[in-house]
Amino acid sequence: MAADRVGAPSVRREVRFGFSIRLFLALSAAALASGCARIGDFERPHQSYFHDEVLPVVGAYAAQRRGEPVSFSQLTDDERMLRDLAYAIIAPPVTRQKWFVTITDLRQSRVLPNNEPPFDVEKYASSIIDIPYRSATARYSRLVDDIRADSVRVTPFFTVAKRVIDMDTARERSLTGVTRLTPEERETAMARVAENRMLIGWVYRRLGERARGYKYTLERLFIKTPAPAGVDAERALRAYEERLAKIPVLTAVAFYPTNGPQIIKD
Numbered sequence: 391m392a393a394d395r396v397g398a399p400s401v402r403r404e405v406r407f408g409f410s411i412r413l414f415l416a417l418s419a420a421a422l423a424s425g426c427a428r429i430g431d432f433e434r435p436h437q438s439y440f441h442d443e444v445l446p447v448v449g450a451y452a453a454q455r456r457g458e459p460v461s462f463s464q465l466t467d468d469e470r471m472l473r474d475l476a477y478a479i480i481a482p483p484v485t486r487q488k489w490f491v492t493i494t495d496l497r498q499s500r501v502l503p504n505n506e507p508p509f510d511v512e513k514y515a516s517s518i519i520d521i522p523y524r525s526a527t528a529r530y531s532r533l534v535d536d537i538r539a540d541s542v543r544v545t546p547f548f549t550v551a552k553r554v555i556d557m558d559t560a561r562e563r564s565l566t567g568v569t570r571l572t573p574e575e576r577e578t579a580m581a582r583v584a585e586n587r588m589l590i591g592w593v594y595r596r597l598g599e600r601a602r603g604y605k606y607t608l609e610r611l612f613i614k615t616p617a618p619a620g621v622d623a624e625r626a627l628r629a630y631e632e633r634l635a636k637i638p639v640l641t642a643v644a645f646y647p648t649n650g651p652q653i654i655k656d
Contacts, residue, residue: 449500456503461582468553469586473498475547476593483514483536483600509599515607519614529611530619537604537626540597544633551590552638558583594637601631 450460465473480498496502523529561579565571604627612620 445499459584526615
């Protein structure tokens with residue numbers, strides 16, 4: 391009985407914390423869903439106090455609770471740009487639907503884990519094949535637009551990712567020469583390296599998932615409504631896959647274990 395009494399406050403704190411997180415998630419979903427679309431000009435997220443200040447703080451604590459690396463240091467210009475460019479890739483191609491935008495916000499801010507669920511191939515295919523269009527050509531046009539939009543996102547993101555990885559490597563090397571480096575300072579620096587690495591790995595996985603989704607959709611679309619426009623879609627998909635194959639291998643040493651690969655390319 392005494393042991394139960396000793397442990398009770400801790401249990402109550404856990405329950406209160408869990409309830410607070412669930413309440414915040416519910417309020418966040420309501421706030422995000424009721425607001426305007428997150429993606430603005432150049433497909434970068436709109437700036438707002440809620441998205442840029444509140445969500446990252448809550449997400450950092452949620453990530454800590456899951457045992458993920460968290461750094462509270464300021465983002466560099468390239469690290470911020472990396473996160474902006476990642477947004478449109480992480481979001482599903484149906485981002486104009488506010489609910490999907492909400493989920494993307496919560497994942498990128500790390501309020502929700504970033505690895506569940508994966509890109510829903512069948513749901514994406516259904517958004518093109520099952521929803522009424524004026525013509526079969528319009529369905530292919532939508533698919534081609536999505537594929538080409540992803541294609542032009544690849545180079546800008548991985549150009550910035552390369553710079554971030556280079557700076558992370560320099561950051562790690564510099565730690566050995568820092569005077570009176572504290573464990574907390576080292577942990578903060580290496581946590582940021584791990585955060586960057588996780589984001590780059592997440593984007594690479596998402597691009598691969600979307601490539602598989604486009605292929606799945608094209609195959610089934612052609613079976614149901616064959617049209618000459620299918621040739622254009624096939625060419626666009628092939629060009630997209632070739633661009634993905636040319637992504638350079640990016641490496642970064644991380645202080646923490648992560649869900650991503652040691653080398654940022656499968």
